[in-house]
Amino acid sequence: MGGGGEVGGASGTADHPARLATETRPTSGTTQGHATEPAASGEVAGTDSPDTTDLSARPTKTSGSEVASPRHPRTENPAAPPTTATGRAPGRKAPAETALTEPAAASTVPGDPAVRLAAAIRIVLLGVPAVIQPGLSLAPLLRHQAAYQPPLVADLAYGILTAVTALCAFWVLRRKPLPGSVALCGTLLVLVASSAATAALPPDSFFREPHWSFGLVGWHLLALLADRPPALLVALGVHTAAGVAQFLLGGSPTRTELGDAAIVLFAVTVFQLAIAGLIRLLDRRAGEAAAAAAGRERLAIRAALAAQAGRDLRAGFAEQLGATLPLLAGLADGTADPRTPDTRARCALAASQLRRLFAENDDVPDPLVHEVTACLDVAERRGVEVALAVSGDVVDVPARARRELTGPVLTALAAARTRARVSVLRTPELVRVAVVADGASEPAGSAAVPVTSHTRDGQTWMEARWRPE
Template sequence: MSETADRVLGGCRIAVLLATAVIQAGLSLPRLGDTADRLAFAALAVVLVVAAWWVLRWKPVPWPVAIAGAVLVLAASAVAVWALPPDRLLGGDDWASGLAGWHLLVLLLDRPALAMGALVLQMTLTFSRQIGSAPADRGEIGGLVIVGLSVLTFQAATLALIRVVNRRVGEAAEASAERDRQAHRKALAEEREADQRSRFAGQLGATLPLLAGLADHTLDPRDEAVRRRCALAATQLRRLFAENDDVPDPLLHEVSACVDLAERRGLTVTLAVSGEPAPIPTGVRRELTGPLMTALVAARSQARVSVLRTDDEIRVAAITDGEPGATANGSGAVDVEWHALGEQSWMEAKWRSGPN
């Protein structure tokens, strides 16, 4: 149940509690008779005070307390009803028959089925007093039934109305929360789209001078450095496209995109992956795959790429037959190392996902 619905139901509990207290003190107290009446009245007052301990703090009455209180209310009502002569039931002197039902609502408002059963049982005890007494004419019995059912119907309608209002409030709160979630998802999607447009624009801006140089023949495509620049630009664009894909494992998808383009250039690439996918921020994935792109572009014929994932660390490494790049730490979130291994180079980009 939503917090709003809880607050509404808590307010209803307090309203029923206050109404019951007013009825007991203002309407029932002046009609007390003998000692049995006073004992029953005191028992109902104790139940109301005990229930108020939770209700006034916006909490439902605990299950054991509610059950024990309901049993005491039914017993007190039976004592008061059976102390009256049958011809005075549900009349001016019968304060308990109607009051006990309100006490049951205070105790069992959060358990509507049980509350309804308790209300019916309480009114049945009153009818039993009439039926178990000396015979009465049909008119008296009919009048008793009509009055009793009127009291029961009003209390049951109050219970049903409170539950309907609470359910409607809960549905409205859930609908509002869903609208908020949709608005949040839309804002995130728009932010992601704007970031992608910015990234594409930046990448194209960096690529245009290369394309312009090739077009006006100031750059020679036979030059190894120019070819590496072209390969790097193509790999960056390919990885950028992969970043926008909706896949279960974004890091592996982007690494695979880099590997795929290297293979298209004629490199022999092996890819090893260990560990389960883990959520990685987009910016961190870019820093993990950036050095990999540099390593693959520098490779001459072969490369071994590995992705290692543990509970608190993500590593992307590559061993190639190309020259090592420069050691850098990116934004500080990812540590990058390059080392020469004879005629090969080793690169590793590492991000710690746990506490540093």
């Protein structure tokens, strides 16, 4: 073989009498028993020219364990690629695995029911202080304006609460959650305004009509921290504790004042805590509903993928059988004579195509080598000695490209009479499959997988190339 060297010679006899599997070592350019020139970088040994290949030469014996198993050819990198629990290489993801991740990603889009519910809850909670503050709190503030000590503090507290409501509306009305910094600053402003308004109360006015800020501030906190339940509980506790402390420090309360304070504290705090609990419950139920919907979507995707895989499989079988049925019909009606070499070659090619089609649907770490091996099996059953050399790490090759890469191999092996050598080279930039066989054939290629072939003196050299996109 001229040029870059020849396919690694059949270096020893494996346990299967018909295939001689060899080890390709592109860096050295030599194989035990055949001295060759160093192969060029990225070249498959033995794929340049069919001029001087001697397929009739008997294989020489190699030492030790250099002969690979006929079912598992030795590769340049002996370490097998890591696989998952299902036997699939990590770089080769099944369509279902990709498709089934989509519902999880879709659960955070604005159209998700849970997201829409959370946005609606925020709008309702913001509407409560927006209505209560001017509707129920403004009148007591104006009515007791002269009693506050000083009145400006109460007015400033009212203005701060109004500003916080307007600030929250900027995000809430656009159906967006409040940023953490906005929620924190708003909470601090509300608590400070509440303490300031309470400190400005006249004597004997705690938890009564002049104390308009106590119940209102709780609604502001709900609007600010509805998405953060732990922070909401802490803020409500701080607000209540500050109000009670200011009430007790303002003087010795009478029994009537204590009773009024207890009623207001219980009614306002329990009601607002109940609202917080209801929000939490709705949020949990919405999450469960979203998870159930995602589960149903995953099941629907699985069913659709299974149906699509079934249709693709049936279409592939129908296409292959469409080429095989005329041969079977010819054998049945006698127009195809199985004693002729042409008919036997057609039968060998059809058998190899069907075997490759069956192997195409297997879930294995290295689909390309698995399908090439399936092509070799049929040739071995015809008594053809086949040597297989594999070099490089596993490359994810689409099914269509694998079909076009192995198609010329089928044609060359179907025409082989006694011996053939197959080499597979995988790099991140190029995948090459080459065959040298002692039989004349004309493999066809495509735009995605160009095929180069030469035939001389009854020997065929063929090479198919595919470049990852």
